Amino acid sequence: MHLLYLLVFGVTPKLYVIDDSQPNAFATGRDPEHSVICVTTGLLDKLDYYELEGVIGHELAHIANYDIRLSAVVTVMVGFVVMLSDIFTRSFFYGGRRSSDSDDSRGNAIFMLIGLVFLILAPIFGKLIQLSFSRRREFLADATSAKYTRNPDGLISALVKISADPNELRSANKSTAHMYIASPFKDKKIQKSSIWSTHPSLDERVDALRNLK
Numbered sequence: 481m482h483l484l485y486l487l488v489f490g491v492t493p494k495l496y497v498i499d500d501s502q503p504n505a506f507a508t509g510r511d512p513e514h515s516v517i518c519v520t521t522g523l524l525d526k527l528d529y530y531e532l533e534g535v536i537g538h539e540l541a542h543i544a545n546y547d548i549r550l551s552a553v554v555t556v557m558v559g560f561v562v563m564l565s566d567i568f569t570r571s572f573f574y575g576g577r578r579s580s581d582s583d584d585s586r587g588n589a590i591f592m593l594i595g596l597v598f599l600i601l602a603p604i605f606g607k608l609i610q611l612s613f614s615r616r617r618e619f620l621a622d623a624t625s626a627k628y629t630r631n632p633d634g635l636i637s638a639l640v641k642i643s644a645d646p647n648e649l650r651s652a653n654k655s656t657a658h659m660y661i662a663s664p665f666k667d668k669k670i671q672k673s674s675i676w677s678t679h680p681s682l683d684e685r686v687d688a689l690r691n692l693k
Contacts, residue, residue, distance in 0.1 A: 493517045493543060502647040502666075503527060503638075506659040507539035508548055515543040522647065527638055534625055534635030538661055541624030547617045551658075554613050558606030608675055614658040615680050622685055623692060632689040643682045 493507065493515035503523040509515030517539045527535065542548065626632035642662045652664035658678040680688075 491515075493540070495519070497521060497524070498651065500647075500649055500651065502649045502664065503642045503645055504649055504660050504662060504664055505535050505539055506656075506661065507542045508659065509543060510549050510552070511546065512543055517543075520649070522645070523642075526641060526645070530629075530631060530634035531638035531641065533629050534631065534638045535661055537625030537628040538621045538635060540628065541621040542617070545617070545620060545624060547621070550617070551610075551613065554610055558603075558609060561602050561606060611658075611676060611678060614678050618661075618679055619685070619688055622689055626689060626692050632692050636686050636689050639682060639685055 491513050493509065493512070494517070496516060496518040498518060498520045500520040501522040502520055503526045505517065505519040505523055507515065507517045517536065519535070523532070523535065622635060625635050629635070639662065646666060648666045649660075649664035652660070657664055662682075663677075663679050679685075
């Protein structure tokens with residue numbers, strides 16, 4: 481698997497290890513030439529060879545599929561929409577203040593109200609788009625890992641172990657949670673993913689991998 485990646489891209493990612501008991505991993509880097517894979521000591525201690533192979537294959541897939549770059553583009557686009565909504569609202573707000581009491585001023589008030597609604601909703605819809613993107617790319621990385629290793633059972637077993645582990649990643653935060661192979665937070669056991677989930681549920685990922693056999 482690693483040889484295939486090396487032959488395709490001519491480089492291998494740098495590897496780092498976090499001292500943490502929760503088994504987890506993430507990848508970052510704008511392209512294969514500037515890529516990093518980071519795993520926890522818990523992952524190395526608790527998973528066997530084939531399970532580790534599946535996890536590393538998943539992280540290599542994120543790099544090979546340029547998911548980090550795509551995520552950055554989505555974030556910028558969402559921010560741009562929010563910025564346009566803010567400009568739209570401000571322009572009508574200040575324009576409305578200068579207008580006299582007339583049909584034009586009432587029309588400006590309506591447009592200002594519409595802009596205000598967009599200003600409130602744009603960040604919400606932007607977040608939903610980002611989360612949906614994250615879940616879809618997790619499915620793709622799982623499938624690509626199975627293609628690399630030709631052993632979806634290894635990744636299935638790894639995902640089950642990671643999901644069942646009771647430890648929570650000490651260094652985790654909400655802004656980076658989507659980067660990990662599984663959510664680093666263990667306070668909520670989600671049987672089915674929702675529109676607010678950063679990852680598909682375990683059952684959904686396992687079913688998708690089994691359908692690849």
